[in-house]
Structure formats: structure tokens, C-alpha cells
Amino acid sequence: MSAVLNAIFAPGFFTSGPVRAAVVVGAVVALVTGAVGVFTVIRSQAFAGHALGEVGSAGGSLAFLGGTNPLWGYMGVAVIAAGLMEVLGVHRPRARDVATGLVLGAGLGFAALFLYLDTTSSTSTGVTVTILFGSLFTISQSMLPNIVVLSAIALLVIASCYRMLLLSSLSPELAAVRGVPVRAVAIAYLVIMAVAVSLAAETIGTILATALLVGPPATALRLTRRPGGAMVIAGLIGVAAVWIGIVLAYDSFYWPPVDHGWPVSFFVVAMVLVLYLGSGMVAALGRARRERLVPRRPGMGESGCEPHVDADAA
Amino acid sequence: MVNTWIAATMVAVIAGVVGFFVVVRGSAFAAHAIPHGSFGGAAGAVLIGANTILGLGIFAVGGALGIGWLGRRGRHDVATALALVLMLGLGALFLSFSVEYAAAVYSLLFGEVLGVPAYDLLPMAGLGLACILSIAVLYRPLLLTSITPEVAEARGVRPGRIETAFLLVVALASTMTVPVVGVLLMFSLMIGPAATARAFTHSPLRAIALSVAIAIAIVWFGIAIAYVTNYPVGFFVGTLGAVSYGCARGWTAWRRGRAGVPLPQGGGASQRELRAPLSPAAPPGR
Numbered sequence: 001m002s003a004v005l006n007a008i009f010a011p012g013f014f015t016s017g018p019v020r021a022a023v024v025v026g027a028v029v030a031l032v033t034g035a036v037g038v039f040t041v042i043r044s045q046a047f048a049g050h051a052l053g054e055v056g057s058a059g060g061s062l063a064f065l066g067g068t069n070p071l072w073g074y075m076g077v078a079v080i081a082a083g084l085m086e087v088l089g090v091h092r093p094r095a096r097d098v099a100t101g102l103v104l105g106a107g108l109g110f111a112a113l114f115l116y117l118d119t120t121s122s123t124s125t126g127v128t129v130t131i132l133f134g135s136l137f138t139i140s141q142s143m144l145p146n147i148v149v150l151s152a153i154a155l156l157v158i159a160s161c162y163r164m165l166l167l168s169s170l171s172p173e174l175a176a177v178r179g180v181p182v183r184a185v186a187i188a189y190l191v192i193m194a195v196a197v198s199l200a201a202e203t204i205g206t207i208l209a210t211a212l213l214v215g216p217p218a219t220a221l222r223l224t225r226r227p228g229g230a231m232v233i234a235g236l237i238g239v240a241a242v243w244i245g246i247v248l249a250y251d252s253f254y255w256p257p258v259d260h261g262w263p264v265s266f267f268v269v270a271m272v273l274v275l276y277l278g279s280g281m282v283a284a285l286g287r288a289r290r291e292r293l294v295p296r297r298p299g300m301g302e303s304g305c306e307p308h309v310d311a312d313a314a
Numbered sequence: 315m316v317n318t319w320i321a322a323t324m325v326a327v328i329a330g331v332v333g334f335f336v337v338v339r340g341s342a343f344a345a346h347a348i349p350h351g352s353f354g355g356a357a358g359a360v361l362i363g364a365n366t367i368l369g370l371g372i373f374a375v376g377g378a379l380g381i382g383w384l385g386r387r388g389r390h391d392v393a394t395a396l397a398l399v400l401m402l403g404l405g406a407l408f409l410s411f412s413v414e415y416a417a418a419v420y421s422l423l424f425g426e427v428l429g430v431p432a433y434d435l436l437p438m439a440g441l442g443l444a445c446i447l448s449i450a451v452l453y454r455p456l457l458l459t460s461i462t463p464e465v466a467e468a469r470g471v472r473p474g475r476i477e478t479a480f481l482l483v484v485a486l487a488s489t490m491t492v493p494v495v496g497v498l499l500m501f502s503l504m505i506g507p508a509a510t511a512r513a514f515t516h517s518p519l520r521a522i523a524l525s526v527a528i529a530i531a532i533v534w535f536g537i538a539i540a541y542v543t544n545y546p547v548g549f550f551v552g553t554l555g556a557v558s559y560g561c562a563r564g565w566t567a568w569r570r571g572r573a574g575v576p577l578p579q580g581g582g583a584s585q586r587e588l589r590a591p592l593s594p595a596a597p598p599g600r
Contacts, residue, residue: 105502109552269403
């Protein structure tokens with residue numbers, strides 16, 4: 001039994017401080033981005049979500065320059081960027097793409113400047129890599145209360161305007177007729193997304209922030225039609241992906257080349273992608289089974305089945 | 315310095331032309347993901363000691379095909395995001411194995427003014443020419459599928475194939491431009507000028523010309539300031555694009571206020587836009 005445990009969890013896994021912080025923070029962040037991300041996917045705002053994380057890195061590098069806590073830098077800049085996107089017209093489907101792109105472009109420009117100043121003002125040249133790629137194993141435990149409180153606030157806001165958010169995401173016209181303040185809900189959601197993404201970007205890096213915001217929710221929405229259920233499933237998938245990633249990254253110190261850990265972001269991204277592709281197959285199998293149970297008329301059968309066979313083969 | 319100038323001008327022309335279609339088609343996310351993700355390929359090339367451009371190209375083309383493939387089986391923006399994080403995850407893996415990286419990473423991401431050697435110019439020109447030629451060949455179906463998808467389908471244009479072909483053009487463009495503006499700022503150069511140009515004119519050809527002109531102005535100006543002040547060129551290129559768009563929006567709002575008529579705005583395509591160039595008598599877009 002202990003041999004099996006040792007094979008899965010390399011020695012020292014449960015006693016290591018950075019690992020414990022990574023496990024807790026990774027789980028909290030994965031739960032929040034999973035819940036928030038379901039609406040990101042439903043509202044087709046994956047680009048905005050990714051952009052907020054990247055723009056946040058300008059704030060992170062600015063905070064590094066000013067010597068303040070990077071979390072506030074990430075969050076402040078991400079919320080400002082969300083406001084700018086809103087002003088430029090992220091709420092209009094036709095202008096959304098360009099509005100997001102312009103804010104992202106300008107934000108990356110500022111990131112270039114601040115990172116340049118960071119590298120010239122201090123001797124730590126690795127700051128570019130740290131800020132842009134992040135690492136779960138460098139989280140300081142003192143940040144834990146802030147992260148938990150901000151996550152709880154984000155989840156509370158999402159829960160309290162769940163119905164309005166859902167209605168205005170699925171059918172803005174119907175929501176407007178019912179008296180839902182669609183524009184205000186959209187702004188509130190954008191801000192919540194900015195908070196969730198910048199939390200994730202600061203703690204686990206922009207790559208994983210995007211991966212967790214989009215991957216698990218898209219996977220969950222393939223498995224269930226209910227948004228509430230999808231939020232829970234997405235959170236659980238995210239937590240599973242992060243934890244498996246942490247275990248593998250910790251174990252990888254014992255893989256060739258020896259004494260060199262593989263980055264945790266790589267493992268988590270791989271897990272997220274595998275689950276997404278797997279869920280596509282599960283959904284296709286489910287569809288095929290339903291079709292067998294409900295016999296179709298001969299004329300419709302072929303054209304109805306073809307794409308599913310295709311998806312199975314893929 | 316002259317090399318940089320020539321290279322930057324080529325980059326601006328390509329970004330202006332390709333960017334127009336990026337803005338019209340609303341594929342800004344893919345246009346961000348392909349150059350940004352190709353960074354992973356550069357990291358891999360550095361690790362095994364291969365040519366950086368080759369690594370960039372392989373990842374850019376792979377990313378374009380991946381986005382096209384995944385996008386046909388699910389939501390397009392989800393597919394783009396997942397392809398991007400996969401490429402970046404691989405990039406993080408490659409980076410962690412190489413030793414000397416910080417400065418190289420920075421210049422790959424944000425570009426370097428004096429970083430273009432003479433022997434890079436010829437391959438750049440070749441790739442750029444390939445880009446322009448493929449855009450010329452794809453011009454009509456590209457516009458047709460982005461502005462009136464129904465008409466395109468009725469004429470037998472396959473939207474999926476056109477989309478993949480366009481993503482491949484973006485991949486080509488991003489491969490050639492990396493040495494000058496870096497993987498991140500190539501994106502701003504595609505979006506800012508094109509969105510600005512579209513705020514001024516409805517005609518596609520005029521918009522392309524204007525977008526190229528603005529892109530050239532931004533790049534020249536950005537490099538000149540970067541050369542004088544020693545600040546990163548990426549900062550000037552990234553912010554000038556947004557500034558030019560802001561000016562365009564201000565100008566159109568001012569003109570609308572004076573004339574009292576609705577004017578075009580940067581953003582997605584409008585139906586009205588294509589009525590002139592694509593009359594019903596136009597040949598099928600194949």
C-alpha cells in the first residue's frame with residue numbers, strides 16, 4: 001500500500017510547504033474560474049477573459065516596479081481594462097472582437113514597457129518569465145486569506161445575480177423585456193471575470209488562468225445542459241486538473257533528466273485538453289446511444305448519424 | 315538600422331493587409347493566439363539549437379490547423395483559447411529545459427529594434443510575398459464568407475476551408491514578423507491600423523490601403539522613438555495602435571455630431587459595406 005502511495009506521490013509531497021500552498025490556492029482558483037468560466041463560454045467571451053489575464057500582467061509588472069503586492073496590480077489593471085472594453089463596445093457582438101483586441105494590444109504595449117523597466121531597474125532578469133508564465137510553487141502563504149476572500153466575493157456576486165446573468169446571456173432581448181438591466185449585468189460580469197482571471201493570473205500564471213477559465217467550463221457544458229450543474233462540474237474538473245498537475249510536476253523531479261522539475265502549467269494544460277477532447281467523445285457516444293433508443297425514419301437516419309460517426313473517429 | 319527599417323516596412327505592409335481581414339472577419343482572437351502561441355515553437359527551437367524562424371513557423375502553422383480543426387467541433391473561441399494554452403504550455407516546458415533565456419524571451423515576445431540581420435531579410439520578403447499573393451487569391455471568398463455567409467454558401471464557397479486557409483495566412487504573416495515586433499505586438503499592428511481604417515471608409519480596397527499606411531506610420535514612428543529613447547519598440551507600437559483608433563472614433567463622433575448622420579465604426583462587418591464591390595453580377599467567389 002505504501003509502495004503504491006510512494007509511486008504516485010514522490011517522497012516529501014505531503015510535508016512540503018510550497019506544495020501545500022499550491023494545492024490549496026490551486027483548488028480555490030480552479031473553483032472560482034470554473035464557476036465564472038461557464039458564463040464566459042456561454043457568452044462567447046473567451047477572448048475577453050484571456051485578454052484580461054494578459055493585460056493584468058502589465059499591472060503585475062508595474063506593481064513589481066513599485067514594490068507593492070502584485071495581486072493588486074493585476075486586479076486594478078484588469079478591472080480598468082474591463083471598463084475600457086465596455087466603453088469601446090464589447091457589448092455589441094460586431095464590435096466585441098475589435099474592442100477586446102485594441103485593449104489587449106495597448107495593454108501588451110504597457111507590459112512591454114514595465115517589464116523592460118523591471119529588468120533594467122533590478123538584476124533579477126527572470127522577472128519576465130515569472131510574470132508571464134507564473135508558477136504554482138512560488139505562492140507565498142501570506143496571500144492565502146486575500147485570495148480566499150476575493151474568490152468568495154466573486155462567487156457570491158455570481159450566485160446573487162445568477163438568474164439575471166443566465167437570462168441575459170442566453171437571450172438579451174427576452175431579458176430586456178423582462179426588465180433585466182442587461183448592460184449593467186454585462187458590466188458586472190466583466191468586472192467579476194476580471195477579478196477571477198487576475199486572481200488566477202497572479203497566482204498560477206496567465207497560461208493557466210486562460211486554460212482554467214475556458215477548458216473545464218467548455219468540458220462541463222458538453223456533459224450537462226444545466227448551467228448550475230455545469231458550474232459545479234467545471235469547478236471539480238478544474239480542481240482535478242490542477243491537483244493531478246501538481247502531483248505530476250512534483251514527481252517529475254525524479255524523471256529524466258534527473259533533478260529537473262517539469263513545469264506544472266504544462267501538466268495542467270495537458271490535463272485540461274485531454275478532458276475537453278474526452279468529453280467530446282462522451283457527448284458523441286451519448287448522442288449515438290440516444291439515437292439507437294429512438295429509432296429514426298429511414299430517410300433521416302443516414303444524414304443524422306454521419307457527423308456523430310465522424311466525431312467518434314476523431 | 316537600415317535592415318530594421320526595411321524589415322519593419324515589410325512587416326507593416328503585411329500586418330495592414332492581413333489585419334484588415336482579421337478585423338472584418340472578427341478573428342482577432344485567432345490573430346492573437348497564432349503569433350503568441352508560436353512563441354512556444356521558438357522556445358523549442360532554441361532548446362534543440364534549430365533555427366528560431368523554423369520553430370515559429372511550425373508552431374504557427376500547427377496552431378492554425380489546430381484552431382481550424384477544433385473550431386469545427388465546438389465553439390470557435392474555446393477552440394482558439396485551448397490551442398493557445400497548449401502551445402504556451404509546451405513553450406513553458408521547453409523554456410524550463412533551456413538555461414539562458416530571459417533576454418531572448420523578452421525580445422521574442424516584444425521585439426527588438428536592432429535585432430534584424432541582413433540574411434533574415436530575404437526569407438522575410440519571400441514569406442511576405444506569399445502572404446500577399448494568398449490574400450489576393452482568397453480576396454473575394456474571404457470578403458464573401460465574412461460579410462454575407464449565406465450568399466457565400468449559396469455560391470459553393472466552403473466557409474470552413476476558407477477559415478483554415480485564412481488562419482494559415484495569419485500563421486505565415488506572424489512567422490515573418492517576429493524578429494521586428496515580437497510575437498505579442500504583431501497582434502496590435504494587425505488590429506489597431508485596420509480598425510482605424512475601417513472607421514474612415516466602407517470600401518475594402520481603400521480601407522486596406524489606409525490600414526497599410528497607418529501601420530507603416532506607426533512602425534516607423536515607433537522605431538524612431540524607440541531608437542532615440544531606448545525604450546522598447548513594443549510599447550510604442552502597442553499603444554500607438556490604440557491611440558490612432560481612439561482618434562478615429564473621436565473624429566467620427568465629431569463628424570456625426572455635425573452632420574447628424576450615422577457613420578461607419580470600427581468593428582465587425584456591416585452588410586452595407588459590400589454592396590458596391592460585390593454586385594449581384596460579380597463572378598462566383600471561387
